[in-house]
Amino acid sequence: MRDRTAALDSAAAGDWVSQQFLESAILRRMKALADDPTVPLFFGRLDYDEAHEDARGERFYIGRRHVSDEVGDPLVVDWRARISLPFYRASPRQPMGVRLRRRFGFQHGEMTAFEDEDLLRAPGERPGEAGDEFSVILEAEIERPRVGPMRDIVATIQPEQDVIVRAALEESVCVQGAPGTGKTAVGLHRAAFLLYSHREQLSRQGVLVVGPNASFLRYIGDVLPALGEIDAQQTTIEGLVGATLRRLNAKYVVRGADAADVATLKGDERMAQVIARALWSQVQVPAEGLVLPRGARRWRVATYEVEEIVAELRSRGVRYGAARAMLPQRLAHRILTKMEDAGDSPDDRVQDAVARTREVKRYADAVWPAVDPARLVLGLLADPGVLARAADGLLSAEEQATLRWAKPPKAPTSARWSLADAVLIDEAQDLVERTPSLGHVVADEAQDLSPMMLRAVGRRCSTGSTTVLGDLAQATTPWATRSWTDALRHLGKPDAHVEQLTQGFRVPGEVIEYAARLLPTIAPGLQPPTSVRRARGELSVTRVPGLVAATAAAARTAADQVGSVGLITPDARVAEVVAALREAGIAHAVLGEEPAGPVDVEAGGVEFDVPFDVVPASLAKGLEFDHVLLLEPAGIVAGEPDRVTGLRRLYVCLTRAVTSLVVLHTEPLPEELGTP
Numbered sequence: 185m186r187d188r189t190a191a192l193d194s195a196a197a198g199d200w201v202s203q204q205f206l207e208s209a210i211l212r213r214m215k216a217l218a219d220d221p222t223v224p225l226f227f228g229r230l231d232y233d234e235a236h237e238d239a240r241g242e243r244f245y246i247g248r249r250h251v252s253d254e255v256g257d258p259l260v261v262d263w264r265a266r267i268s269l270p271f272y273r274a275s276p277r278q279p280m281g282v283r284l285r286r287r288f289g290f291q292h293g294e295m296t297a298f299e300d301e302d303l304l305r306a307p308g309e310r311p312g313e314a315g316d317e318f319s320v321i322l323e324a325e326i327e328r329p330r331v332g333p334m335r336d337i338v339a340t341i342q343p344e345q346d347v348i349v350r351a352a353l354e355e356s357v358c359v360q361g362a363p364g365t366g367k368t369a370v371g372l373h374r375a376a377f378l379l380y381s382h383r384e385q386l387s388r389q390g391v392l393v394v395g396p397n398a399s400f401l402r403y404i405g406d407v408l409p410a411l412g413e414i415d416a417q418q419t420t421i422e423g424l425v426g427a428t429l430r431r432l433n434a435k436y437v438v439r440g441a442d443a444a445d446v447a448t449l450k451g452d453e454r455m456a457q458v459i460a461r462a463l464w465s466q467v468q469v470p471a472e473g474l475v476l477p478r479g480a481r482r483w484r485v486a487t488y489e490v491e492e493i494v495a496e497l498r499s500r501g502v503r504y505g506a507a508r509a510m511l512p513q514r515l516a517h518r519i520l521t522k523m524e525d526a527g528d529s530p531d532d533r534v535q536d537a538v539a540r541t542r543e544v545k546r547y548a549d550a551v552w553p554a555v556d557p558a559r560l561v562l563g564l565l566a567d568p569g570v571l572a573r574a575a576d577g578l579l580s581a582e583e584q585a586t587l588r589w590a591k592p593p594k595a596p597t598s599a600r601w602s603l604a605d606a607v608l609i610d611e612a613q614d615l616v617e618r619t620p621s622l623g624h625v626v627a628d629e630a631q632d633l634s635p636m637m638l639r640a641v642g643r644r645c646s647t648g649s650t651t652v653l654g655d656l657a658q659a660t661t662p663w664a665t666r667s668w669t670d671a672l673r674h675l676g677k678p679d680a681h682v683e684q685l686t687q688g689f690r691v692p693g694e695v696i697e698y699a700a701r702l703l704p705t706i707a708p709g710l711q712p713p714t715s716v717r718r719a720r721g722e723l724s725v726t727r728v729p730g731l732v733a734a735t736a737a738a739a740r741t742a743a744d745q746v747g748s749v750g751l752i753t754p755d756a757r758v759a760e761v762v763a764a765l766r767e768a769g770i771a772h773a774v775l776g777e778e779p780a781g782p783v784d785v786e787a788g789g790v791e792f793d794v795p796f797d798v799v800p801a802s803l804a805k806g807l808e809f810d811h812v813l814l815l816e817p818a819g820i821v822a823g824e825p826d827r828v829t830g831l832r833r834l835y836v837c838l839t840r841a842v843t844s845l846v847v848l849h850t851e852p853l854p855e856e857l858g859t860p
């Protein structure tokens with residue numbers, strides 16, 4: 185297939201434009217077909233039953249992509265094709281027309297095992313085979329040591345995950361799942377599935393993945409390209425709204441931070457109404473009507489007529505900017521009618537000419553001024569009078585005082601915009617001009633988004649659909665969502681259904697049970713997670729006399745083990761820990777020290793060449809490591825504005841380990857953890 189693509193000649197195209205187009209198509213195709221010797225072309229086989237309607241007795245190999253032979257017959261079918269479905273869903277109870285399912289095991293690109301499942305035998309017929317039990321190959325895949333960035337799970341997607349992955353494009357789905365249940369994996373595979381099943385539509389409309397931070401995006405950034413999908417954008421909320429700011433003015437940048445109470449209030453859904461009021465209050469009919477001298481005549485549009493026009497435009501429910509653009513024509517039309525009433529017979533060109541006159545344009549501008557959304561938000565935050573008018577009856581006087589900038593900047597270009605401010609500007613911008621909707625948006629760690637942030641995500645899929653992923657127990661922002669019903673309403677997808685994933689693929693039993701001791705405090709309503717891992721894992725909790733010395737010793741032991749190591753520390757102690765590692769001569773990387781901002785996935789992201797990461801607790805979310813060294817739980821709890829948030833942060837940190845978790849502490853452990 186590669187040879188065939190390489191042999192294509194763009195010179196065959198008729199003209200220059202088509203030639204360029206073809207050339208880039210060939211390049212993209214070559215990129216998509218690039219070989220990775222460590223990734224096998226297939227991982228499964230289905231032998232259909234003779235009785236199956238379409239695939240009578242046929243045999244298919246299932247792989248990451250479609251592979252065809254010289255004459256175009258399929259050798260391997262894409263895992264996303266309909267015919268591959270039974271590979272994920274068939275069971276002895278429901279064989280789906282398949283006689284035999286074979287799984288292949290690979291190591292470093294070499295086939296090392298295969299395993300057959302006879303789907304036609306009666307369920308539970310053979311001793312020790314319950315039908316639902318995990319296969320050895322699946323278990324090996326789950327137990328495999330983790331190194332480097334996240335990998336795809338196409339060979340082992342579980343039935344309950346597959347239901348979400350293959351949900352129809354129109355369906356918005358919300359997935360609540362405990363740590364390590366595969367939410368991120370499922371979201372990414374759903375994106376890949378949708379891109380495959382609706383290639384043309386989605387390459388036009390776009391697919392977007394929103395993650396919590398740049399380190400996380402680097403961690404997941406390879407999954408979609410490895411599945412041949414290089415078209416999905418991956419970014420953070422900050423990346424999304426930061427882009428809006430930049431489009432408005434290259435000098436608008438997010439570089440400020442808000443106190444927790446301020447950011448929470450700015451993220452409150454009432455702010456949407458405050459912004460809308462502030463914007464629409466810009467539309468005001470002046471005391472004088474419009475006067476247009478033309479030849480010997482003066483045409484007038486009275487204020488009551490202008491008010492009618494404004495009311496009509498507002499009742500259409502179009503965006504502020506669109507209605508503003510219509511106003512000169514409406515005014516001109518009134519004048520035209522007056523000309524006709526006076527016995528003239530003007531045609532459409534006259535209306536256009538009138539609409540373009542200085543008088544009409546100037547008057548229209550006065551009625552319906554152009555608005556810079558950043559200036560609008562600046563006005564609200566800097567001028568108590570402006571805020572009071574827009575927030576009357578919505579925000580209390582105290583709340584209004586909370587929002588007020590202590591030192592108002594002179595202009596939006598010199599403002600230290602915070603993320604929450606940028607979200608408000610994004611909201612205002614959407615009222616001025618509709619934000620284009622993508623075909624599908626995957627929002628990961630969505631529990632941490634404020635109502636206003638959810639609205640920002642929601643308008644990017646207003647006519648498309650969304651996959652919302654999260655865990656209420658892992659909510660660590662002060663503005664986090666307390667219920668999925670609320671979150672879905674803010675997203676504008678109140679009808680999305682909530683699915684639960686409960687089988688944990690990452691965290692071994694002993695570790696997850698330890699972490700789950702926090703659940704009654706941090707998320708009383710949630711079911712405790714279960715682990716599908718056979719290994720019980722290793723957990724040790726040790727009180728040490730000196731944290732730094734103990735860390736260096738434990739780090740040396742961990743660094744000698746197979747797999748990745750994450751040293752999770754309270755943010756406040758990162759510098760100290762890094763110094764200790766440096767002194768001990770342990771090579772490491774520090775998360776968060778990579779270049780900030782949205783990650784360019786095409787450029788390849790950052791290399792994961794050092795398997796030892798120092799992870800500030802605030803960046804641990806979504807990541808996993810074979811071995812986790814966790815320092816000073818009490819310090820992690822104390823690093824958050826309140827205790828429950830601190831305990832949730834700790835829960836996130838405790839659930840990153842695949843094989844071993846070593847907890848070192850000098851201060852007493854949070855009492856909610858009980859005794860080890």
Ligand SMILES: Nc1ncnc2c1ncn2[C@@H]1O[C@H](COP(=O)(O)OP(=O)(O)OP(=O)(O)O)[C@@H](O)[C@H]1O
Pocket residue numbers: 325326335336337340341342345361362363364365366367368369370655658689690805806807808839
């Ligand atoms: N079906 C599966 N087969 C093999 N591995 C799986 C499967 N599902 C998930 N995993 C693995 O389990 C780990 C956790 O998955 P993932 O990060 O998607 O979970 P999560 O629910 O997003 O976790 P968190 O809540 O901590 O962010 C990953 O290493 C993933 O590859």
